[in-house]
Structures are given as structure tokens and as C-alpha cells.
Amino acid sequence: MKVATYNVNGINGRLEVLLRWLEEASPDVLCLQELKAPQEKFPIKALEGAGYGAIWQGQKSWNGVAILARGQEPHLTRKGLPGEPEDEHSRYIEAIVDGIVIGGLYLPNGNPCPGPKFDYKLRWFKRLRDYAAELLELEVPVVLVGDYNVMPTELDVYKPERWTNDALFRVEVRDAFRHLVDQGWTDALRHLHPDERIYTFWDYFRNAYARDAGLRIDHFLLSPQVASRLAKAEVEKHVRGWDHSSDHAPVWIELHDEPMMPADE
């Protein structure tokens, strides 16, 4: 089973690229972020034509998240995180697909820092941690995946010293991510590639992709019940080089069908 994430930076402006990649990669599940489209402008017909069922939470101009499933309808279990009812940003959507809870998220950027946007990012992170702890208590397969807008370590930034005071790399934000992972989650890409420089985002500015000046900000966090099934984790870097690409690349993990149990268990 292949589970993927892709910050599309505008689903309608990106539709051709998205359909091309779906045809090429055929993920079983795909979480999308930054739809930048209101609910009624989500291109459901085109995605159904490509063989996918979908649930989504749109928003005019900004944010917006979706979950696609190949050959089936994702079973919606939640829209939005608990803890701040007045928060109207479309940043979290959750579904069950093939027995796995898929939480698709788009964490706030937080710049400029300091400021209200940074405060909102930290609050959102806290809400995510509180909710993630509840999910872990269920002891079921859970994948919390999407654009976290955090580079967890210096290995995840092309030039760490340039990013020290940025909301994506501030120590408070790295701490928040680490505390989340330390609840018992597995960072899938880093787990399988402990020493590699891996990026999932390259700025449109400064010829960043050609220079490989990237950031690793799109992450898969796996509950123990699904971490035991992790087989592969890869970034579709070449897609970032396509014409009219998003500034993020798609990222995916491959899961074994059955848990890999220790021999003596």
C-alpha cells in the first residue's frame, strides 16, 4: 500500500501536473495540501475520472486539504482539529482507508516571527500534539501526514544558519515537532534514511531547485501499529522539475500488507 502527500500549491492551477503524477505513480492514498480553492471549486470530476474517490475541506484563496483514495471513497472521520472552535482555517482532514487512520494536515507557516502568525503556529502545534496523543491511545494504525512547515534538524535544511530565526526552523518549532515525535511516532523518511540529505520543498526563488537548495518539511508520522509495516519512503524529486510544478514534491511511503512481527513473538 502506497500512501502519499503532495502540497500542490493550488489544486486547479496544478491539475494537469497532479493528474500526470497520479497516472505515473498510482498511490493508493494521497493527501493534498494548499488546495487554494473553495469547497465548490474542488475538481472532483477530474479526479474521479482518474480513478480516485476524495474528501476535501476547501477555503477561498488559501489553505485547503484533501484525501484521495484509489478505487474507493475515503471514510471521513474528522474535519479540523479540536481545541479552538473559532479557528476557520482548513488545515486538517481525516479519513479511514483500508483500516488505517489517515490524518492529512497543513501546519501554519508562522512567519513573520515573532508575531500573531507565529503564536497561531505554536497553538496549532499544541492542538495537534494533544490530539495525536489521543490517537496513539487507540493503538490502531495511524498516519499523520502532510506539510508540517518544520525542518526537524539541521540535516533537513540546505543552509541551516540562514534559517535560525525563521518560523520553519525556530527552536520552539523544532522542539514542538520533537515533542510530538517523542510521544511514540516514527518519522518515516528519517527512519529509513537516517543520514541522507532529503528535501521535499525547493523555493521558486533563487533557482533553488537547480541548486538543490531545499528543505524537508513534508513528513509522515506513523503510529507503532503502522511503523511495523514500513517498507519504503521516497521523495518524487523529479516532479519538482516538471513545467508548472508546485514548489513541493510529492512524497510517499510503501507499507507491507501485514505487520512484520519479530520471529520470537
Added chain:
DNA sequence: ATGCCCTCGCCTCGAGGA
């Protein structure tokens, strides 16, 4: 220190992104 490039809106510039 800032803009760079790109997306969206309701409209040709501004806001936001990271």
C-alpha cells in the same frame, strides 16, 4: 536587509507563501 517566483482574487497589484 530585501527581492527574487508563483498562486489566488476580481482583478493588471496586493497578500501570502517558506
